[in-house]
Structure formats: C-alpha cells, structure tokens
Amino acid sequence: MGDERGMTRMLLECSLSDKLCVVREQQYEVIIVPTLLVGIFLILLGVILWLFIRGQRGQDRRPAVRGTAPTPPSRALSGEGAGHGENVCVPLKETSVESFLRATTPDLAKLQVPREQISEDLEKIHNGSCGAIYRAKLNTGDPAKSKSVVLKTLKEPAGLQEVQDFLGRIQFYQHLGKHRNLVQLEGCCTERLPLYMVLEDVAQGDLLSFLWTCRRDVMTMDGLLYDLTEKQVYHIGKQVLLALEFLQEKHLFHGDVAARNIVIQSDLTAKLCGLGLAYEIHARGAISPTRAVPLKWLAPERLLLRPAGIKGDVYGAPPYPEVPPTSILQHLQRGKTMKRPSSCTQTMYSIMKSCWRWNEDNRPSPRELYLRLEAAAKTADDKAVLQVPELVVPELYAAVAGITVESLSYNYSVL
Structure with missing residues (x-):
C-alpha cells in the first residue's frame, strides 16, 4: 500500500520533462x-x-404601399391629388421612387413619348390590374396624323415595388419585340410620376364585344357591317395561334386565352393582349398566387395546380352554362364536354374537341392546330352568316362565366 501511494505522488509531482505528465497536459x-x-x-x-x-x-411589419382612392382621369394623369388616398398606409419616400426613375429612364430612352404629345381629353375604358386604362390621342405635330392610343396608367400613390413592377411590364414588351398578332407597345412616359404605358389602339375593341355586336346586328337585321362566316372564324383563330406560337418560341405561354383578351381590327386582324401572366412567368418564373383567372378558362392541369405550358392555352373551355364555375373541374373529370352549338359545323366541332382532351399530351400544339384550321378553311363556307339567336345579357354572361361584369370589355355597353 505504501509503495502504491508513493508511486502516485511521484507521477503527480513529476517534472515537465517527464513524458507521462506531458501527455496528460496535452490531453x-x-x-x-x-x-x-x-x-x-x-x-x-x-x-x-x-x-x-x-x-x-421589420420587413414583414412594414405596411404595404397601395393607392385605394379613385381619382378622376384629369387628376390621375396630371399628378394632382396624389397621396390623398384614404387607406394609404406608409408610402415610401418620394425621393426613393424618383431616384429609381432617374436610374432606369436611360434604359427606356428610345421608348419615351413627350407628355405634351398626349392629349388631355381622356376616355376611361377599363380598370386594369395596375391602374386605370384610357383612350387618348397621340399628337405627332400634324393634326391630320394624330392617332388614337391606349394609355395604361399606374395608380397613385405608388411605392417603389409598384413602380418597379410597372417598369418591368414595359421592359417585357420591349423584350418580346413586335408581332403582327400581338398588341404593340407605342412608347411610355416614365421619367417622372405619374407613369403610363402607351399601347396601340385597335378600332373594333375586344373580340367578345365584337361578336356580341355582330349577334345583335344579325338579330335586328339592320344592315350588317360584319357578316361572320365559318371561314372568317378560322381566319381569326389562325391569327391567335400565330401569336401563341410566337410566345412559345420565347418559352412563354399566355394563360388566359379568351375572347375578352383578343382585340380585332376592321380588317379582321386579330391581336392577342392581356399578357400579365406571360410577364409573371418571364419575371418570376411562376404565376403570382394572388392572380385570379376565371376557372372556366383554365386547362385541367392548371385547375389541379400542376405546371402548365403552351398546350394549356389551346384548351378550349367556353363557359358551360349548366355548370357552376366551382364545379367545372369535377365536370371535366367525368369526361364531359360541350355539346355542339347549332351554328358550329362538324369539322369545327371536331377541332374544338381535340382541344378539350384531358391530357395535355393529347392536345394539338399551336402549330398543329394552325395547320388543321388552315386545312379546314379551304373547304369552309364563306357565304352563310353564322347566326346565334340568344339575346346578349352581359350580367347573365358574367354570372355563368364566373367573372365580374367589371372585368368584361369596356365596349359591352354598346349592346
């Protein structure tokens, strides 16, 4: 026992040169x-x-910057009354918006339209997602050459995020370039607030209102300016498909192809508009969850919240009058489709049904569909006028379609 105690004492009191002690110290x-x-x-x-x-x-607690108070056209575009919205929270500093505009204006220099060239006599035609939409005259210096344009405005007061989004939409049009069957960007005014985008005006307005006008004229037999025939329907359809094919080449899709988003010229040239969803795909890679598209114009894959592509644009889904909008998915899942309208030929109905196939892989591409329409047009009737006897009631149409009356064309009042 004594020897063991001595050994312990010796190990604990050993010198620094002792290897055992060094090892324990390093441990x-x-x-x-x-x-x-x-x-x-x-x-x-x-x-x-x-x-x-x-x-x-801190960012989450920052109030959203939104303008809620409507202003008359003259005040909205002149900048008067900005900042007087009743429910505006805490707007960003004006200087931050102005400095952003100064930095981005050079990128849009070629598109800038002098404000003095836009007439003060404005006709409000619609309420858009960003702000009011007006029809105005663009003066070119020669009164005989002034032309009608559509003015998309950004509602005020606008914060930096809204300004960035609005300018992004202008740059998106610039990125797309020109196409005969897309509504063209004429220019913009973005050097200071208020901001607006200048688009070409199309004489006959949107296709939905145009068709309603034709239907009214057929019913009253008061001398038709436009007698739509089967061949002309194919003609309009082919032009829309050319626009969709152009978007497909840009790796985009429209997402809401409906008559209300197609405008028509006096020579029956059709132009696709309403490119908000295409812009969101381009800018963010996805559709904003806050954007609402009428259910009856959605392909099944989009109703099921699956990734969608260009074939979702060729899915024909006119309003099913007997089906509530919220029940449209179940109706389609049962394999049910629209019955052939009385004024629709069997050839046209066959093409329509090919666009209603549940699986998008079984639907034709824009190019395939274009070729089918082109072939059908060769033997289509160009004499008999397509007549639909039902009365047009915009409020009833909106209820059946699952949309608001306000979202319909600004031209439906002509009925």
Missing part, C-alpha cells in the same frame, strides 16, 4: 481549446441569426 489542451472555439462559433452564429430574423420581422 487537457485537446479537450478545452476546441470546446472554447466551438462555443465562440455558436455564439457568433446565434448573433447573426438573431440580426437576420430581426431584419425579416
């Missing part, structure tokens, strides 16, 4: 030093995370 260093380093790292990581979360909460 303590191997444990303590890494522990301190890990502790310091965790503390720093915790501080960084805390600062990040604090910043995120």
Whole structure:
C-alpha cells in the first residue's frame, strides 16, 4: 500500500520533462481549446441569426404601399391629388421612387413619348390590374396624323415595388419585340410620376364585344357591317395561334386565352393582349398566387395546380352554362364536354374537341392546330352568316362565366 501511494505522488509531482505528465497536459489542451472555439462559433452564429430574423420581422411589419382612392382621369394623369388616398398606409419616400426613375429612364430612352404629345381629353375604358386604362390621342405635330392610343396608367400613390413592377411590364414588351398578332407597345412616359404605358389602339375593341355586336346586328337585321362566316372564324383563330406560337418560341405561354383578351381590327386582324401572366412567368418564373383567372378558362392541369405550358392555352373551355364555375373541374373529370352549338359545323366541332382532351399530351400544339384550321378553311363556307339567336345579357354572361361584369370589355355597353 505504501509503495502504491508513493508511486502516485511521484507521477503527480513529476517534472515537465517527464513524458507521462506531458501527455496528460496535452490531453487537457485537446479537450478545452476546441470546446472554447466551438462555443465562440455558436455564439457568433446565434448573433447573426438573431440580426437576420430581426431584419425579416421589420420587413414583414412594414405596411404595404397601395393607392385605394379613385381619382378622376384629369387628376390621375396630371399628378394632382396624389397621396390623398384614404387607406394609404406608409408610402415610401418620394425621393426613393424618383431616384429609381432617374436610374432606369436611360434604359427606356428610345421608348419615351413627350407628355405634351398626349392629349388631355381622356376616355376611361377599363380598370386594369395596375391602374386605370384610357383612350387618348397621340399628337405627332400634324393634326391630320394624330392617332388614337391606349394609355395604361399606374395608380397613385405608388411605392417603389409598384413602380418597379410597372417598369418591368414595359421592359417585357420591349423584350418580346413586335408581332403582327400581338398588341404593340407605342412608347411610355416614365421619367417622372405619374407613369403610363402607351399601347396601340385597335378600332373594333375586344373580340367578345365584337361578336356580341355582330349577334345583335344579325338579330335586328339592320344592315350588317360584319357578316361572320365559318371561314372568317378560322381566319381569326389562325391569327391567335400565330401569336401563341410566337410566345412559345420565347418559352412563354399566355394563360388566359379568351375572347375578352383578343382585340380585332376592321380588317379582321386579330391581336392577342392581356399578357400579365406571360410577364409573371418571364419575371418570376411562376404565376403570382394572388392572380385570379376565371376557372372556366383554365386547362385541367392548371385547375389541379400542376405546371402548365403552351398546350394549356389551346384548351378550349367556353363557359358551360349548366355548370357552376366551382364545379367545372369535377365536370371535366367525368369526361364531359360541350355539346355542339347549332351554328358550329362538324369539322369545327371536331377541332374544338381535340382541344378539350384531358391530357395535355393529347392536345394539338399551336402549330398543329394552325395547320388543321388552315386545312379546314379551304373547304369552309364563306357565304352563310353564322347566326346565334340568344339575346346578349352581359350580367347573365358574367354570372355563368364566373367573372365580374367589371372585368368584361369596356365596349359591352354598346349592346
């Protein structure tokens, strides 16, 4: 026992040159030093995370910048009354918006239209997603050469996010380039607030209103300006498909191909408009969850919230009058389709049914559909006028279609 105690004492009191003692001392260093380093790292990581979360909460608590008070056309475009909306929260500083506009205006220099060339006599035609839409005259210096344009405005007061989005839409049109069957961008005014986008005006307005006007004229037999025939329907359809094919080449799709989003010229040239969904796909890679598209114009894959492509644009889904909008998915899942309208030929109905196939792989592409319409047009009737006897009631149409009356064309009042 005594020898063992002596041995213990000797080991504990050994000199620094003793190998055993050195080993034990190094073992303590191997444990303590890494522990301190890990502790310091965790503390720093915790501080960084805390600062990040604090910043995120600060952004989440920041009120949204929105203008809610409607203003008359003259005030909305002149800048008077800006900032007087009753429900405006905390708008961003005007200087931040102005500095952003100064930085981006050079990129849009070729598109700038002098404000003095736009007439003050404005006709409000619609309420768009960004703001009011007006019809105006664009003066070119020669009164005989002034032309009608459509003015899309950004509602006021507008914060930096709204301004960025509005300019992004202008740049999107610039990116797309020109196509005969797309509504063209004429220019913009973005050097200062208020902002607006200048688009070409199309004489006959949207296709839905145009068809309703033709139906009214057929019913009253008061001298038709446009007698739509089967061949002319194919002609209009082919032009829309050319626009869709153009979007497909840009790796885009429209997402809401409906008569209300097609405008028509006096020579029956059709132009696709309403490119908001295409812009969101281009800018963000996805459709905003807040954007609402009428259910009866959605392909099954979009009703099921699956990824959609260009074949979702050739899915024909006119309003099913006997089916509530909220029941349209179940109706389609049962394999039911629209019955052939009385004024629709069997050839046309066969093409329509090919666009209603549940599986998008079984639907024709825009190019395939174009070729089918072109072949059908060769033998189509160009004499008999297509007549639909039902009365047009915009409010009833909106209820059946699952849309608001306000979202219908600005021209439906001609009925």
